[in-house]
Amino acid sequence: MNPTLILSHRYTEDSQRLWQAAIQLGWHVERLHSWHIPEHLQTINEPVIYVEALMAPIIAEFFGQSLIEPPKDWLPDLPEAYRQRTVQLTTLGTARDSLLPAFVKPPNDKSFTAQVYDAATLPTDYPDETPVLVAEPVVWEKEFRCFILDRQLRTSSIYLQHGELQRAEGFVSTVEEHSELQHFVGKLLNDPRVELPRASVLDVGVIKDRGWAVVEQNSPWGAGIYGCDPAEVLEVLRYTSIPSKPPE
Known part of the structure; x- marks a missing residue:
C-alpha cells in the first residue's frame, strides 16, 4: 500500500x-x-x-x-572541523550573565528569533532554564539545505547568499558550489564521529575567511525545501518518525 x-x-x-x-x-x-x-x-x-x-x-x-x-547538544558536540566556530549548549539565564554579544538560538525550535544578542536584548519572557545554543558570531557567505537519508545526500539547494533568500534567483547555484558542497557533506557523512538519525536535514554553508561549515541540523518533517527535488524530499520524509513506545 x-x-x-x-x-x-x-x-x-x-x-x-x-x-x-x-x-x-x-x-x-x-x-x-x-x-x-x-x-x-x-x-x-x-x-x-x-x-x-x-x-x-x-x-x-x-x-x-x-x-x-536532533539532540539539543548535537551542534556543540560536532567536531570543530565541521563547525568552524565555538558553539555551546547552555541556558537563557546563563547566557544573560555571560559575555555577550553572541549568536543565540533555541536548539530545535523557533520559539524566539535566532540572532546576535547582548545581555539587554535577550528575550525576557522565557524561563531562565530555557535551553539555548550560544555561538560565536560569524558571517555566512552562502547557505545550503541538504536532505539526508541513510547518510547519503539525496537532494540539496542553496537558500541564502550573503543573507539574501535566493527565491527570486530560482535557488540556482554554480557547478563549482555544488561540487564543493558534495565534497564537504560527503566527508562529514563518512565520518563515524558524526552521529545522525536515519533521516535528517543538514544546513551547511561557507563562513567568511573560514570555509565550509555546518549551520545546524533540522528535522525534515517541517523543513522548507527551497529548490530541492520534492520527490527526493518525500523519500526522506518517510523515515522521520518511529512508532511510539506503548504505555507501560
Missing part, C-alpha cells in the same frame, strides 16, 4: 510541490483543515507527516508515531 502524505491546512509553495510530487509517485495525500483529525485517517498504513512544528507532535501522536529530532 502506498504512503499517505499528511499536510496541514496551510497552502504553502513547499506543500504544493510535495503534493504534486506525491501524486506523481502514486501516493495518497490528505490535507488537514483543523487540529481535529478525521476518523477515516485512523486506518492509514504509512502516514508521512509534513506540517508546522506546533501541530507536528499532536498529529504524530494520533498516528502512534514519535517524531525524530
Whole structure:
C-alpha cells in the first residue's frame, strides 16, 4: 500500500510541490483543515507527516508515531572541523550573565528569533532554564539545505547568499558550489564521529575567511525545501518518525 502524505491546512509553495510530487509517485495525500483529525485517517498504513512544528507532535501522536529530532547538544558536540566556530549548549539565564554579544538560538525550535544578542536584548519572557545554543558570531557567505537519508545526500539547494533568500534567483547555484558542497557533506557523512538519525536535514554553508561549515541540523518533517527535488524530499520524509513506545 502506498504512503499517505499528511499536510496541514496551510497552502504553502513547499506543500504544493510535495503534493504534486506525491501524486506523481502514486501516493495518497490528505490535507488537514483543523487540529481535529478525521476518523477515516485512523486506518492509514504509512502516514508521512509534513506540517508546522506546533501541530507536528499532536498529529504524530494520533498516528502512534514519535517524531525524530536532533539532540539539543548535537551542534556543540560536532567536531570543530565541521563547525568552524565555538558553539555551546547552555541556558537563557546563563547566557544573560555571560559575555555577550553572541549568536543565540533555541536548539530545535523557533520559539524566539535566532540572532546576535547582548545581555539587554535577550528575550525576557522565557524561563531562565530555557535551553539555548550560544555561538560565536560569524558571517555566512552562502547557505545550503541538504536532505539526508541513510547518510547519503539525496537532494540539496542553496537558500541564502550573503543573507539574501535566493527565491527570486530560482535557488540556482554554480557547478563549482555544488561540487564543493558534495565534497564537504560527503566527508562529514563518512565520518563515524558524526552521529545522525536515519533521516535528517543538514544546513551547511561557507563562513567568511573560514570555509565550509555546518549551520545546524533540522528535522525534515517541517523543513522548507527551497529548490530541492520534492520527490527526493518525500523519500526522506518517510523515515522521520518511529512508532511510539506503548504505555507501560
